[in-house]
Amino acid sequence: MNSLVKQLVNLQDLLKTNEHLKDKEVAQNAWDEYIRLLRYTARMTDKQTLFMNRVKRILLGNKQWI
Numbered sequence: 001m002n003s004l005v006k007q008l009v010n011l012q013d014l015l016k017t018n019e020h021l022k023d024k025e026v027a028q029n030a031w032d033e034y035i036r037l038l039r040y041t042a043r044m045t046d047k048q049t050l051f052m053n054r055v056k057r058i059l060l061g062n063k064q065w066i
Contacts, residue, residue: 004040008048011037015058015065031059 011033014020020027034055041049058065 004037004043004048007033007037008051011055012051012065015055018064020059021062021064027059027062030055034059 011030014026014030014033017026020030034052037052041052044052057063
């Protein structure tokens with residue numbers, strides 16, 4: 001597993017708990033991780049790009065991860 005995939009998995013794990021809805025520090029950590037990953041969008045597969053778009057919608061809308 002390469003480092004990009006590991007970072008994507010870490011972001012997904014962070015959002016799965018839905019703690020970003022309750023704790024502003026966790027939400028900020030999720031945003032920070034999202035922003036760090038944006039620089040690699042050119043190297044992402046279509047599936048990974050869709051994942052990143054979903055993360056953005058979740059964080060902007062302050063919604064639960066399903």
